[in-house]
Amino acid sequence: MPFPRDVTTATMYGVNVTPTSSPDPTAAMLAKAPALRLQAVRVPFGDPSGAIDGLHDVSLHVAQGERVVLLGPSGEGKTTLLRAIAGLSPIAGGTIEVCGRDITHVVPESRGTVYLHQTPVLFPHLSVADNVGFPLTVRGTAKAELRRISLQLLERVQLAELADRLPHTLSGGQRHRVALARALAAKPRLLLLDEPLSALDPVLRREVREAIRGIHDDSDAGLLLVTHDLEDATALGNRIAILLNRQIAQCAPAAELFARPASVDVMRFLGLHQEFVGTRTEDGAFATPLGVLRVPVGAADSVHRAQQVIVGVRTDAIRCAAVGSASVQVTGQIQQLRQRASGSTASVLVGASLIEATIDSLDAPSVGSHVGLAVDARGVIGFPGTPTNV
Amino acid sequence: MTWRAALLVVLTLSTFGPFAVLVLQSMSAGWRWPELLPLAYSGEGWQRVTTGSLGRAAATSLWLAVCTACAAVIVALPIGRALAKLRGVSRHIAAALVFLPVAAPPIALGAGLQIGTLWLGVGGTGVGVWIAHCVPAIGYVALLFLGVFTTRDVADEEAARTHGASRWQTWRHVLIPSLRIPIVEALAIAFLISWAQVALTLVVGGGAVRALPIEVLSLVRAGQERDAAVGALLLILPAVLTLAALRTGARRTDALPA
Numbered sequence: 001m002p003f004p005r006d007v008t009t010a011t012m013y014g015v016n017v018t019p020t021s022s023p024d025p026t027a028a029m030l031a032k033a034p035a036l037r038l039q040a041v042r043v044p045f046g047d048p049s050g051a052i053d054g055l056h057d058v059s060l061h062v063a064q065g066e067r068v069v070l071l072g073p074s075g076e077g078k079t080t081l082l083r084a085i086a087g088l089s090p091i092a093g094g095t096i097e098v099c100g101r102d103i104t105h106v107v108p109e110s111r112g113t114v115y116l117h118q119t120p121v122l123f124p125h126l127s128v129a130d131n132v133g134f135p136l137t138v139r140g141t142a143k144a145e146l147r148r149i150s151l152q153l154l155e156r157v158q159l160a161e162l163a164d165r166l167p168h169t170l171s172g173g174q175r176h177r178v179a180l181a182r183a184l185a186a187k188p189r190l191l192l193l194d195e196p197l198s199a200l201d202p203v204l205r206r207e208v209r210e211a212i213r214g215i216h217d218d219s220d221a222g223l224l225l226v227t228h229d230l231e232d233a234t235a236l237g238n239r240i241a242i243l244l245n246r247q248i249a250q251c252a253p254a255a256e257l258f259a260r261p262a263s264v265d266v267m268r269f270l271g272l273h274q275e276f277v278g279t280r281t282e283d284g285a286f287a288t289p290l291g292v293l294r295v296p297v298g299a300a301d302s303v304h305r306a307q308q309v310i311v312g313v314r315t316d317a318i319r320c321a322a323v324g325s326a327s328v329q330v331t332g333q334i335q336q337l338r339q340r341a342s343g344s345t346a347s348v349l350v351g352a353s354l355i356e357a358t359i360d361s362l363d364a365p366s367v368g369s370h371v372g373l374a375v376d377a378r379g380v381i382g383f384p385g386t387p388t389n390v
Numbered sequence: 391m392t393w394r395a396a397l398l399v400v401l402t403l404s405t406f407g408p409f410a411v412l413v414l415q416s417m418s419a420g421w422r423w424p425e426l427l428p429l430a431y432s433g434e435g436w437q438r439v440t441t442g443s444l445g446r447a448a449a450t451s452l453w454l455a456v457c458t459a460c461a462a463v464i465v466a467l468p469i470g471r472a473l474a475k476l477r478g479v480s481r482h483i484a485a486a487l488v489f490l491p492v493a494a495p496p497i498a499l500g501a502g503l504q505i506g507t508l509w510l511g512v513g514g515t516g517v518g519v520w521i522a523h524c525v526p527a528i529g530y531v532a533l534l535f536l537g538v539f540t541t542r543d544v545a546d547e548e549a550a551r552t553h554g555a556s557r558w559q560t561w562r563h564v565l566i567p568s569l570r571i572p573i574v575e576a577l578a579i580a581f582l583i584s585w586a587q588v589a590l591t592l593v594v595g596g597g598a599v600r601a602l603p604i605e606v607l608s609l610v611r612a613g614q615e616r617d618a619a620v621g622a623l624l625l626i627l628p629a630v631l632t633l634a635a636l637r638t639g640a641r642r643t644d645a646l647p648a
Contacts, residue, residue: 086552108551121549125567138555138563186553 033100035190035222036062041094043084055081055246062222069237070226076243078226082192086115099189112189118198120179122167128178129163135186153181157211173207180215193225197232209235242266264310264383273312274356280307289353290375291329295382302384310385317379318357320346320371328372334365348373415619435616444621447605451585454601457520458584459577462527470535492529500593507594514596522594523587527580538572578632585628
């Protein structure tokens with residue numbers, strides 16, 4: 001049975017299209033269900049029998065209208081997971097639900113999902129308008145209606161004037177926008193974007209990022225987007241799901257994820273923290289090369305009981321300050337300066353430890369000078385562990 | 391004369407010589423040894439294409455070749471696609487099976503097919519010959535499509551499926567249009583295989599199916615050189631046209647330099 005795609009007709013197009021019948025109870029139920037729910041999904045790599053290691057016990061949900069970014073190292077299985085959700089790769093176990101409907105064994109065309117490849121795949125023999133109208137063509141929409149809707153969708157991505165061009169005449173950014181418009185024409189319940197921003201120059205990256213956000217903001221479809229770029233993830237995701245060791249290690253809004261990574265692995269993958277060995281002091285704090293730090297209350301109980309922990313401190317929570325300032329915890333000597341467009345840092349030698357600290361780029365200290373380091377306690381987190389883990 | 395010029399002359403003579411002789415022979419009104427050129431010319435040989443057995447034979451060959459080409463492409467396209475999806479030993483075995491009718495001598499293949507067509511009750515008929523022609527044609531064309539599908543990116547098919555197209559709609563709206571050039575090439579190859587087929591037509595047709603190559607063979611054996619030359623040129627015509635069309639198509643798609 002094909003997926004009921006017409007529930008959100010009005011919001012998907014945002015123009016002149018209204019449901020012709022009164023809302024039915026099924027539609028109301030679907031509207032409440034998450035756009036995507038994965039429960040203990042196992043996806044083999046290459047071998048459908050599952051004999052070869054693949055994704056295991058992947059559970060995740062994406063609410064309707066929500067953008068979730070799937071972030072993880074290369075080769076971790078992000079694309080494989082997306083393809084499995086789209087029905088393009090077999091799964092070895094678990095269930096996939098889209099808007100409350102189990103689509104685990106449903107053919108790709110009836111899942112209510114649209115999968116966009118990393119490089120936009122446009123049909124070379126069809127005009128831009130016909131490409132956008134493709135999902136309507138296969139549903140038997142009349143030509144005049146198809147043309148009208150295609151032009152409306154192209155209008156939304158500012159490409160209506162290119163409607164009669166062939167895909168090979170378009171620029172990279174235009175191709176991406178046409179692919180997005182075509183995806184909307186399919187009226188998906190869930191949009192799956194596979195690294196749409198990789199291999200794009202910065203200008204094009206911004207253009208495509210804006211196009212994705214603009215198009216999705218008017219839609220109540222869920223969006224699951226794969227990337228390996230933290231900046232893209234932060235810019236696009238309402239939540240970020242970290243795929244590590246073939247599982248979802250954490251899924252949270254960016255601010256929460258950066259402040260409270262769920263594990264050392266997540267913290268290391270994000271690369272925002274510096275790691276130190278912390279040894280318990282008598283008053284329950286931890287002695288580190290950055291001085292005595294208190295691990296926030298949010299950290300696991302085991303951290304508070306441990307004699308030694310791994311202390312993670314966000315680099316942007318370590319600031320260079322004048323020696324003698326009240327907030328300074330330790331002092332050291334600047335070994336190297338790293339000027340960046342934003343967030344310039346200095347490598348500061350404190351005892352035997354080299355610590356990266358943020359500096360005021362407009363009033364940067366010089367190499368060799370002595371500075372104090374102040375730590376913002378909100379950027380500190382602790383994990384149970386031994387020095388060998390650090 | 392340099393050795394390169396000599397080679398060029400040899401190549402030109404070997405390539406065009408036989409055809410030049412056929413053209414002259416087909417228009418001659420008497421050409422006897424040791425005359426270098428015909429003593430007189432006439433269009434009578436070509437007029438007999440429309441009135442004599444050559445015309446009927448050409449028509450027979452035409453329908454056989456057209457039907458063979460269509461059937462071969464329809465059958466070989468999914469075979470080639472299926473073969474391309476196989477991996478490892480099974481792919482080699484399947485490809486070898488497809489290649490067998492291509493590699494086997496036509497006369498041996500014909501002997502086997504004759505029995506089969508007789509069992510089917512179509513021995514000595516046009517349908518029987520058509521079936522026989524399809525066997526090597528499907529083999530050739532399936533191998534062609536195997537190459538096409540082996541290197542083809544399936545991303546457009548996947549895109550079509552996730553945008554709501556069924557398997558059949560994906561074939562119709564995406565796959566077949568994107569394979570337009572290989573399909574035309576396959577049609578041309580299968581057409582030519584059937585068009586030039588002698589052994590299978592002779593063995594399976596049992597002399598009752600008078601396709602053009604059989605007719606030309608008869609004329610040669612009967613010493614009717616002018617009519618045989620006309621028939622031979624008719625046989626060459628599709629090959630020349632196909633070559634020209636494929637080259638034009640290849641140039642248009644930048645597969646060949648202008």
